[in-house]
Amino acid sequence: MSKSFDSVCPLDCPGTCALKITIDQGRLQAIDGHPDHPLTRGVICGKVSRYRAIQEGPRVLDPMVRVGPKGLADFKKISWDEALDRIGERLLPIMDHPGPEAVLPFSYGGTMGVIQRRAYARLTTRAGFSGLDGNICYTIGWAGWRAGVGLALGPDPTEMAASDLPILWGINAAATHISLMSHIKQARRQGARLVVVDPYRNQTARLADWHLALRPGTDGALATAMMQVLLEEGLADRDYLSRYTDFDGAMEAHLAVRSPEWAAPITGLDAGVIREFARLYGRARAPFIRIGLGMSRQNNGAVNLHAVSCLPAVTGAWKRNGGGALFATGGAFHLSPQPLPAPRCPEHPPRVLDMSRLGEALTDPTLKPPVLALLVSHANPAGSCPDLQRVYAGLAREDLFTVVHEQVMTDTARFADVLLPATTFLEHEDLYKAYGQYTLQHAKAVLPPRGQARCNHDLVNALARRLGFDDEPFRMGVAETIDVVLRESGLPPLENWDKPWLDCAPSWEARHFVEGFPQPDGRFHFRPGWSDSRMPLFPDHWAVNRRDDPAQAVAYPLDFMTPPALEVLNTTFTGTLNADQRPPRLWIHPEDAKQRGIVEGDRVAVFNGVGQLTMVARVTGDVRMGVTLCESNQPAAAFAEGIGLNALSHASFTAPDGGPALHDNRVEVVRLA
Numbered sequence: 001m002s003k004s005f006d007s008v009c010p011l012d013c014p015g016t017c018a019l020k021i022t023i024d025q026g027r028l029q030a031i032d033g034h035p036d037h038p039l040t041r042g043v044i045c046g047k048v049s050r051y052r053a054i055q056e057g058p059r060v061l062d063p064m065v066r067v068g069p070k071g072l073a074d075f076k077k078i079s080w081d082e083a084l085d086r087i088g089e090r091l092l093p094i095m096d097h098p099g100p101e102a103v104l105p106f107s108y109g110g111t112m113g114v115i116q117r118r119a120y121a122r123l124t125t126r127a128g129f130s131g132l133d134g135n136i137c138y139t140i141g142w143a144g145w146r147a148g149v150g151l152a153l154g155p156d157p158t159e160m161a162a163s164d165l166p167i168l169w170g171i172n173a174a175a176t177h178i179s180l181m182s183h184i185k186q187a188r189r190q191g192a193r194l195v196v197v198d199p200y201r202n203q204t205a206r207l208a209d210w211h212l213a214l215r216p217g218t219d220g221a222l223a224t225a226m227m228q229v230l231l232e233e234g235l236a237d238r239d240y241l242s243r244y245t246d247f248d249g250a251m252e253a254h255l256a257v258r259s260p261e262w263a264a265p266i267t268g269l270d271a272g273v274i275r276e277f278a279r280l281y282g283r284a285r286a287p288f289i290r291i292g293l294g295m296s297r298q299n300n301g302a303v304n305l306h307a308v309s310c311l312p313a314v315t316g317a318w319k320r321n322g323g324g325a326l327f328a329t330g331g332a333f334h335l336s337p338q339p340l341p342a343p344r345c346p347e348h349p350p351r352v353l354d355m356s357r358l359g360e361a362l363t364d365p366t367l368k369p370p371v372l373a374l375l376v377s378h379a380n381p382a383g384s385c386p387d388l389q390r391v392y393a394g395l396a397r398e399d400l401f402t403v404v405h406e407q408v409m410t411d412t413a414r415f416a417d418v419l420l421p422a423t424t425f426l427e428h429e430d431l432y433k434a435y436g437q438y439t440l441q442h443a444k445a446v447l448p449p450r451g452q453a454r455c456n457h458d459l460v461n462a463l464a465r466r467l468g469f470d471d472e473p474f475r476m477g478v479a480e481t482i483d484v485v486l487r488e489s490g491l492p493p494l495e496n497w498d499k500p501w502l503d504c505a506p507s508w509e510a511r512h513f514v515e516g517f518p519q520p521d522g523r524f525h526f527r528p529g530w531s532d533s534r535m536p537l538f539p540d541h542w543a544v545n546r547r548d549d550p551a552q553a554v555a556y557p558l559d560f561m562t563p564p565a566l567e568v569l570n571t572t573f574t575g576t577l578n579a580d581q582r583p584p585r586l587w588i589h590p591e592d593a594k595q596r597g598i599v600e601g602d603r604v605a606v607f608n609g610v611g612q613l614t615m616v617a618r619v620t621g622d623v624r625m626g627v628t629l630c631e632s633n634q635p636a637a638a639f640a641e642g643i644g645l646n647a648l649s650h651a652s653f654t655a656p657d658g659g660p661a662l663h664d665n666r667v668e669v670v671r672l673a
């Protein structure tokens with residue numbers, strides 16, 4: 001007899017789908033979308049419906065210790081006790097000298113559950129380890145959104161069904177946020193047109209009524225010119241502008257000279273197309289712009305994202321049902337952090353290292369103290385970080401002690417000195433916020449751990465004891481920690497939930513900002529007030545991308561993007577589900593290919609000042625001239641060079657707060673014999 005359980009997708013995806021898990025005789029039978037969840041509505045992606053490939057596939061099942069050279073995945077099994085002893089023996093002397101800051105825990109979004117994801121925070125706080133900053137995904141986009149709106153809030157994503165002009169701007173939702181698509185489908189059934197703004201014809205653009213294929217990194221110019229048209233043609237809501245925003249004469253004068261004719265050569269779109277889009281936008285009753293993280297992964301990404309977020313403030317679309325813009329929803333969850341021990345030294349918070357520049361942190365000879373131990377959990381930096389050559393050089397250091405806690409063998413796990421088995425979401429309990437919708441969800445373990453796997457929370461508890469810490473938070477299990485978090489957040493205890501989720505959506509008025517914006521003056525800010533004085537005072541085109549650097553532009557004449565694909569989630573699944581993506585394809589426009597004597601299927605070398613990779617040419621009009629890309633963050637095994645796709649990604653600091661401009665690289669391509 002099979003049994004059905006409620007669960008939650010733990011992956012780093014804006015949907016955070018509510019799931020129904022079918023278990024039969026102790027085995028995973030099926031994963032489906034929960035039919036009653038307001039956003040999921042029974043639909044999930046193919047990746048997670050085939051999660052058995054991970055659950056029952058090749059897993060890390062036992063603690064292991066390295067016996068061969070670093071990076072070769074040559075391990076032998078040991079017991080948990082031996083593994084923990086070994087970690088303690090290595091960490092304690094380092095914590096003593098040169099001190100705890102020489103230990104760097106590195107974790108990110110492998111699981112999005114709030115307890116498991118933040119498990120290391122307790123140990124980092126108590127021991128005084130180095131912290132991580134410069135979020136690899138969110139920092140650039142968040143800076144842009146915060147500048148205008150102020151908080152990660154906006155209309156409920158299900159309201160897209162009520163929009164007469166849903167716009168997917170720099171988000172490949174059909175691949176990366178599939179739960180949105182059924183709501184957009186509903187809008188289209190009611191006559192809405194779907195517009196996609198994206199440099200290439202991705203899965204989403206194929207479904208669009210209108211695809212605007214602008215040059216990467218030029219959304220600021222497009223949005224600014226649209227505002228000029230809206231103001232000039234009487235499509236702006238002047239009353240809204242004066243009541244709800246900081247719009248003034250200086251802003252108007254700034255925009256007046258930024259016409260579609262000004263933006264056309266920057267964006268690569270016809271002035272007529274820009275004008276038509278502005279009119280369509282201005283005349284729509286409730287246009288809803290879903291702004292993606294993808295469009296923020298440019299050196300000028302924060303400026304561009306802010307400019308796009310200005311559009312609904314010009315027309316007052318915010319105040320209409322189904323109208324406005326949404327970037328992220330995290331501002332709605334007022335969850336207390338899980339109980340933390342007292343910090344080691346409250347007067348001197350430990351240093352914070354930039355996670356987007358891990359390679360530098362591991363190889364910079366001037367860093368004091370150097371990183372001598374790296375504790376990796378629910379992250380795969382040897383795949384996901386830019387400037388992989390340097391990351392590899394760091395991980396290969398003989399004097400670096402690396403612990404990796406993983407479910408499967410990854411490019412990072414291959415470098416571990418001690419490799420520890422981690423549970424999957426079906427094997428541990430957690431609480432899940434979301435960044436693309438407004439429900440807080442809970443999921444219990446529905447299967448026993450495979451092999452000797454332990455969850456992050458329990459591992460940290462055990463590790464803390466080995467390091468001599470016995471504070472209360474290290475003695476609490478997952479269930480108890482969840483109880484405390486809910487209680488301290490003023491939320492009902494689990495036994496009082498009548499569904500597997502709690503609706504945390506702000507009121508309609510709050511998410512449409514009818515009582516003002518979450519800024520100190522209560523207004524939407526057209527003036528972004530960037531902390532970095534090099535950045536523009538108003539929404540604009542800020543020409544600081546790789547192509548704007550003359551040295552880059554000449555040596556590496558093609559834009560190069562690395563957007564995720566439908567079949568994978570970051571590097572998760574790249575080992576199991578990605579066969580049809582191999583060998584990695586370089587999408588290149590027929591004209592660019594012709595100039596280089598390249599035809600479909602040719603092996604090509606793709607290179608820049610950071611690295612070089614061999615790919616196979618996919619000659620296609622789905623990318624515009626001058627733009628190339630490789631979909632999905634392919635692992636080392638996919639390339640002859642034995643290093644992953646981020647070998648071609650620069651790790652330069654991105655204004656104003658850092659974060660990697662992952663879709664803003666430049667390359668040259670040559671045909672290989």
Ligand SMILES: Nc1nc2c(c(=O)[nH]1)N[C@H]1C(S)=C(S)[C@@H](COP(=O)(O)OP(=O)(O)OC[C@H]3O[C@@H](n4cnc5c(=O)[nH]c(N)nc54)[C@H](O)[C@@H]3O)O[C@H]1N2
Pocket residue numbers: 012013014109137169170171172173175176177197198199200202215216217218219291292293294295296297298561562563564565566567568569570571663
């Ligand atoms: N299937 C799948 N789903 C995923 C992921 C995955 O790897 N695979 N990853 C998850 C994670 S962690 C995240 S953060 C999200 C990311 O999901 P998205 O927000 O969709 O971001 P990306 O897929 O990186 O890029 C989306 C689109 O942005 C376009 N783009 C790049 N530069 C620009 C630009 O300058 N302007 C405009 N307008 N568009 C631009 C790219 O061409 C791409 O089609 O997806 C999550 N969901």
Ligand SMILES: Nc1nc2c(c(=O)[nH]1)N[C@H]1C(S)=C(S)[C@@H](COP(=O)(O)OP(=O)(O)OC[C@H]3O[C@@H](n4cnc5c(=O)[nH]c(N)nc54)[C@H](O)[C@@H]3O)O[C@H]1N2
Pocket residue numbers: 012108109110111116136137377378379380381383384385405406407408410422423424425456562563564569570571572633645646649662
């Ligand atoms: N070129 C390029 N690079 C990119 C991107 C891009 O678009 N292009 N996208 C960037 C973005 S948006 C992001 S968010 C990052 C993502 O980068 P990462 O957060 O490093 O995400 P993943 O690569 O999916 O690695 C997560 C790992 O966590 C493991 N894991 C899952 N659950 C658990 C658990 O409960 N416990 C433990 N211990 N491990 C677990 C999985 O097996 C997986 O190997 O990549 C970034 N890198």
Ligand code: SF4
Pocket residue numbers: 009010011013014015016017044045046047048176177178179569
């Ligand atoms: S669409 Fe995203 S949230 Fe939903 S099941 Fe797939 S990966 Fe998980």
Ligand SMILES: [Mo]
Pocket residue numbers: 012136137138
């Ligand atoms: Mo991400």
